[in-house]
Amino acid sequence: MTTSTSEPAELIRAEAKALGFDLCRFTDIDEAWPAAARLERFVAEGRHGEMEWLAETLPRRRHPRAMWQDARSAIVLGLNYGPDRDPLAILGEPAKGAISVYAQGDDYHELMKARVKALARWLQARFGGELKVFVDTAPLLEKPLAERAGLGWQGKHTNLVSREFGSWLFLGSILTSLELPPDPPEPEACGSCRACLDVCPTAAFPAPFQLDARRCISYLTIELKGPIPREFRAALGNRIFGCDDCLAVCPWNKFARAAREQKLHARETLRAPALAELSRLDEAAFRALFAKSPVKRTGRDRFVRNVLYAIGNAGEPALATEALRLLDDPSPVVRGAAVWALSRLLAAAEFERLRTERLPLERDESVRDEWVTPPPLVPAEAGTQAEAAG
Template sequence: MTTSISEPDHDLIRSEALGLGFDICRFTDIDETWPAAARLEAFVAAGRHGEMEWMADTAERRKHPRAMWSGARSAIVLGVNYGPDHDPLLVLGQPNLAAISVYAQGDDYHEVIKARLKALARWLVARFGGELKVFVDTAPLLEKPLAERAGLGWQGKHTNLVSREFGSWLFLGSILTTLELSPDAVDPTTCGSCRACLDVCPTGAFPEPYQLDARRCISYLTIELKGPIPVEFREALGNRIYGCDDCLAVCPWNKFASMARDQKLAAREVLKAPTLVDLVRLDDAAFRGLFAKNPVKRIGRERFVRNVLYAIGNSGDATLATEAQQLLDDPAPVVRGAAVWALSRLAPEVFADLRTSRLATERDAHVRAEWAQN
C-alpha cells in the first residue's frame, strides 16, 4: 500500500534534508519511460565502458529505477555542493606537483553522504511510514538522469550534471521510496551552443556532445584501468594522477556556484597540490595512511604510483629520473613498467645503458615491452 505525501510535507522533507547537510533536495516520480536506458545500452554495445564490466553485468537493473526495486513509486534526489575554494586547473601548469581531482581531495563522499541518507531515511520512515532504499553512486542506479528528472539540473555535454546554482560541482544521493511524492518541475535549461567541456578534454574522450568514451577518459584511465595506461594517452595525462577536472572546471555555470562549506568534505591541504616526489616514494603503509577515509585508497598503492610515474615522465625534470630508476625493481609489474617509461623520457642515456641487461632478466611481458619499444 502506498502513501501520498502532501506539498507541505515536501517542505518538511526538504528542511530535514538541508539540516542534515544536503544543499538541495527535490522529488520525482518514476512512472514514465526511461530514455537513459537506451543511452546506456548504446554505450555498452560500443564497448565505451572499457574494463568496467560491472556496467555491462548490471545493465538490466540500470534500465529503470523499478528494475532495481519494483516496489518503488517515487525518488528523493539530493545534492551536496563540493565546489572548490581554488581553481583546480592551476596545478596543471606546475609539472612537479600532482593534480588530484577535487572530489578526491577530502573524505570519501560515498561514506559521508550515505550516513546522511540513512539519517534522512530513518526520519522519513518514522514520520511518514513506507519503505525505502538509499543509493550513493555505487549501486546500479542511473543517478544523473534521475537528478535531471527531479530538476536538480541537466546533463551537460560532458555527461555530468550541471546546476544553475552549483555549476558542475554536485555530489548526488538518492532515495527510492514506496511513498507517492508529487514531482518537482524539470529544469528546462540546456548547454546551448557552448562546447567548452568538449574542447578542453585532453584525450578527446567525447565522440559527440552528451556522449563519453570512457576508454579515452583520464578519470577512467587513472582510476578504473588496472594495467598499463596506453602509450597514446600518457603525454595527455600531464600531471593528472587521479581523475581529471578539466571538463567540469571550465563549465561557465560554475561562475554562479558558491564555494562548498561542508567541512566533512573539505579538501585536505596536503592533497591540493602534493609534490610528485613525495607521492612516488610512498610504500603501501604510507599510501594507506595518507589516503585513509579517502577515495584514492580504493585503487591501491600500485595503480597510484603507476600514475605518479607517468606524471614524472611528463614533468621534463631530469632530476626526477632517479625516482623512476629506484622503482625499476618494484614488485608490481605495473609500477616497473611505468618507471621504465618515465626513465626513457627523462634520462634516455641511462635507459639505453640499462636496456639490454634489463631485457635479459625481466619476466613480465608488459614490462619487457616497455624496455623494447622505448
C-alpha cells in the same frame, strides 16, 4: 501509508537541509526511462572499457523499478563540493600531482551515505512507507534521476550541471513507496557552448552528450588496472587521480561556491603533493595518506603507476632518480611505468645502457614490452641535464 499532499515534501526538504544537503527535490518514476537506451548503446559500443560491472548490471539499470518494483517516488539529494580555488592551476606545476577535487577531501560515499540514511530513518518514522537508499554504489542511474527531479541537467560532458552549483554536486537518492509531488525537470541549458568538449586532453567526447570512457583520464587513472595506453600518457600531464578539466571550464561554475561541508574541503597534503614524495609511498604509507580518501580504492600500485607517468611528463631529469628506484618494484605495472618515465627523462645512450642491463632480467611481458618499444624523442638539452645529474 501514502500521501499526495505538498506538506510532507516541504517537511522533507527542511529535514534534508538540516542534515547538510544543498538540494532536495522529488520525481515520480512512472514514465519511460530513455537513459537506459543511451547506456545500452554505450556498452554495446564498448565505451565502458574494463568496467564490466556496467554490462553485468544493465538489466537493473533499465528503470528505477528494475531495482525495486514497489517504488513510487524518488527523493534526489545534492551536496555541493565546489572547490575554493581554481582546480586547474595545479596543471602549471608539473613536479606536483593533480588530484581531482572530489578526492581531495574525505570520501563522499561515507559522508553522503550517513546523511542519506539519517534522512531515510526520519522519513520512515514520520510518514511510514518502504524505502531504499542509494549513494553511487548500486545500479541506479542517479544523474538522469537528478535531471528529472530538476537538480540540473546532464551537460555535454555527461555530468550533471546545476544553475546554483555548476558542475560540483554529489548525488544521493531515496526510492520510496510514498507518492510525493514531483518537481519539474531542469531543461538542458548548454546552448552552443563547447568548452567542456574542447578542453578534454584526450578527446574523450565523440559527440556532445557522449563519452568514451576508454579515452577519459578519470577512467584511465582510476579504473584501468594495467598500463595506460601509450597514446594517452603524454596527455595525462601531472593528473594522477581523475581529471577536472571538463568540469572546471563549465561557464555555469560562475554561480558555484565553495562547499560548506568542511570535510569536503581539500586537505593541505592533497592540494599539490610533490611527485617525488608520492613515488616513495609503500603500501602502508599509501593507506595512511589516503585513509579517508576515495583514492584508497585505486590501490598503491595503480596510483604509483600514475605518479610515474606524471614524472615522465614533468620534464625534470632530477626526477629520474625516483623512477630508477622503482625499476625494482614488485609490481609489474609500477616497473613498466618507471621504464616509460625514464625513456622520457634520460638521454638515449643512458636509457640504452639501462635496457641492455635490465631487459634480460625482466620476466613480465608487459614490462619487457616497455623496454623494447622505442622511447620517445628526448630534447637534447634534457639529455644533457640528465647526464649531468647522473
